[in-house]
Amino acid sequence: MSEPILGVENLVKYFPVRSGLLHRISGYVKAVDGVSFDVQPGEIFGLVGESGSGKSTVAKTVVQLYELTSGKIHFKGKDVTRLSKQTSKWFRREAQMVFQDPRSSLNPRRSIASTLEDPLIIYGIAKSRREREKIIRTLLQQVEMSSRYMYKYPSALSGGQRQRVAIARALAVNPSFLALDEPTSALDVSVQAKLIGLFVRLKEELNLSYLFITHNLSLIRTIATRAAVMYVGRIYELGPVDRLFNHPVHPYTKTLIAAAPVVTQEEERVKPRQMSKEGEVPSPVTPPSGCAFHPRCQLADSVCAEKLPELTEIELGHFVRCHHVALSTADEGSSE
Amino acid sequence: MTERPVLLDIRDLHVWFRVYEGLSKVLDGVSLHVREAERVGLVGETGCGKTVAMKAAMGTLKSPPALFPAGEVLLTGKDVLKMSPAEILNMKGKTIAMIFQDPLSSLNPVFTIGQQMFDVIRYGHRRTSNGKRPTRAQLRSSAVEALASVRLPDPERMLKSYPLELSGGMRQRALIAMALVNRPRLLIADEPGTALDVTVQAQILNLLKALVKDAGIAVLMITHDLGVVREIAERVYIMYAGQVVETGPAAEILDAPQHPYTQGLLASVPRLTGGVLAEGIPGTVPDYTEAPSGCRFHPRCPHQMDRCVQRKPSLAETSTGRLVSCYLYSEETDE
Numbered sequence: 001m002s003e004p005i006l007g008v009e010n011l012v013k014y015f016p017v018r019s020g021l022l023h024r025i026s027g028y029v030k031a032v033d034g035v036s037f038d039v040q041p042g043e044i045f046g047l048v049g050e051s052g053s054g055k056s057t058v059a060k061t062v063v064q065l066y067e068l069t070s071g072k073i074h075f076k077g078k079d080v081t082r083l084s085k086q087t088s089k090w091f092r093r094e095a096q097m098v099f100q101d102p103r104s105s106l107n108p109r110r111s112i113a114s115t116l117e118d119p120l121i122i123y124g125i126a127k128s129r130r131e132r133e134k135i136i137r138t139l140l141q142q143v144e145m146s147s148r149y150m151y152k153y154p155s156a157l158s159g160g161q162r163q164r165v166a167i168a169r170a171l172a173v174n175p176s177f178l179a180l181d182e183p184t185s186a187l188d189v190s191v192q193a194k195l196i197g198l199f200v201r202l203k204e205e206l207n208l209s210y211l212f213i214t215h216n217l218s219l220i221r222t223i224a225t226r227a228a229v230m231y232v233g234r235i236y237e238l239g240p241v242d243r244l245f246n247h248p249v250h251p252y253t254k255t256l257i258a259a260a261p262v263v264t265q266e267e268e269r270v271k272p273r274q275m276s277k278e279g280e281v282p283s284p285v286t287p288p289s290g291c292a293f294h295p296r297c298q299l300a301d302s303v304c305a306e307k308l309p310e311l312t313e314i315e316l317g318h319f320v321r322c323h324h325v326a327l328s329t330a331d332e333g334s335s336e
Numbered sequence: 337m338t339e340r341p342v343l344l345d346i347r348d349l350h351v352w353f354r355v356y357e358g359l360s361k362v363l364d365g366v367s368l369h370v371r372e373a374e375r376v377g378l379v380g381e382t383g384c385g386k387t388v389a390m391k392a393a394m395g396t397l398k399s400p401p402a403l404f405p406a407g408e409v410l411l412t413g414k415d416v417l418k419m420s421p422a423e424i425l426n427m428k429g430k431t432i433a434m435i436f437q438d439p440l441s442s443l444n445p446v447f448t449i450g451q452q453m454f455d456v457i458r459y460g461h462r463r464t465s466n467g468k469r470p471t472r473a474q475l476r477s478s479a480v481e482a483l484a485s486v487r488l489p490d491p492e493r494m495l496k497s498y499p500l501e502l503s504g505g506m507r508q509r510a511l512i513a514m515a516l517v518n519r520p521r522l523l524i525a526d527e528p529g530t531a532l533d534v535t536v537q538a539q540i541l542n543l544l545k546a547l548v549k550d551a552g553i554a555v556l557m558i559t560h561d562l563g564v565v566r567e568i569a570e571r572v573y574i575m576y577a578g579q580v581v582e583t584g585p586a587a588e589i590l591d592a593p594q595h596p597y598t599q600g601l602l603a604s605v606p607r608l609t610g611g612v613l614a615e616g617i618p619g620t621v622p623d624y625t626e627a628p629s630g631c632r633f634h635p636r637c638p639h640q641m642d643r644c645v646q647r648k649p650s651l652a653e654t655s656t657g658r659l660v661s662c663y664l665y666s667e668e669t670d671e
Binding site (some may be wrong): 050051081158159188189190191192193194196197215216217218219221222223240245255256257258259260261263264265266267268270271274276278280281 | 381382404491503504505506533534535536537538540560561562563564566567569587588591600602603604605606607608609610611612613614616617620
């Protein structure tokens, strides 16, 4: 494998919980608790999980919208864990983010042109007004939008168009890496399909790499090369999507795939057997001991409740965090 | 399958709204029916008119601004559009119940689950037992029974909880319990579980399916999620821009869609089995104040013909139980 564009090592992000009159720190939300992965150049790396699994926190910490609690982040071979003034400016141009809800990530009182102008001014990309206007036209062209929207406001745009503007804003500073946090979840499927096509084209044209976060497994299956499954702040399985979907090993991964709503019979047939008991995602304030999935897991025994299993490589590039790897793999045959 | 009697019958419903820009012609001749104990899906993307159709069925569309130039909504044979407010209220308690997408916003945060359940039970009681008020003990026992039926742990304690103390999945369960406690004949579910995580959503859908099956309650499920439809519905209506474009058995339509819109829609859904994703459907949903003539999908349709522009194709049978509104499948000619 070549040098990764992004390397994340043992990333930890705790949020303090304050309570009482003096707002003393009374505990921590362990949103991300030791996450390691890397993104290769030109890759779409998927991060899947349910709400509260910490996937959005990973994205925001990676692009340093949050300050990390501990861990290391490397970007293009440079250590960007603690940003100095110089590296900050460089890193923030290189790594950009697109959020889920374009309604709240765009300022309703500013026109599209004015929204897209900001990064150009801040980074001194274009000095004159005319230059900026030219760049904004190109940006809109890149996201396949007509330049007649330039002086419109977000309220005049549809959800899909707003998200295109948000993408254009991220592209304004010529980044090489985008963290996409559920960029299509708020949209209808036919609109989502168009945006996904755009993401793939942009990646090729502009040599981008993506960290793609979603709860939609089918979407990850379709576009990502590798993916990690997160649960309550940790990665429980990581591997190439083909492996992950054809031979899921962790009971949680199986549960997640089995629960995914699908449209065709063919998909129904490839689903693994459901591995969970009824229950919901635990709160990251009081995560279960040991393996966080153990209260819902059908394979769980006393070891699972006591000891957190290690993330182990069971095959080249395929990592699983489970005490019962052998058991879960053996089960595979019966589910097919 | 023996044909069960029709419970809800929407016939050629047109709904218009008077808006600033003119007349917004939202529903353009929608016909759909739900039989007793049948699970039906109404599927369409944002703004296709599925919520308007549902509100019309519930009798909650205010007129004005809504106009009903044509069509009728028959619920157990009576036209909802012609009912007095009192009759509508009566119908809502007894025949129809609803659950919504976001369980938090449909529960009152300042009352306990118990208080809210008692209200619902009292309301249903008034409709059935000629004004005789249920006793406290009766209220409690039916509430506890209802909460237990949706497999909520410790129903007694649940009665004393406030909505904020429950998780999303538990709230949705409580809402389902409330909707079913008065034994309605039709349950209208508007995107239930979409706000929940997939594993929880799967649990809720399974529960809902089991409950309505046992109790013989009909379900009209309104959703944009084709996967959810496959889980729940036996029959499905696909809506586009205020028209029903295709209807038939859910699994058949999802496995082999026939209307060009349904085909485009399904090709846009990423698959668990992978494969290349089609690039959606060209164009955008039309503005209802100047909706396209004829088949409203024609400006975006790859198979557009002259007659598509002139006249809306009627729903024609293409195979057993499948109706498609498209000239590709009908021999209809212009007279």
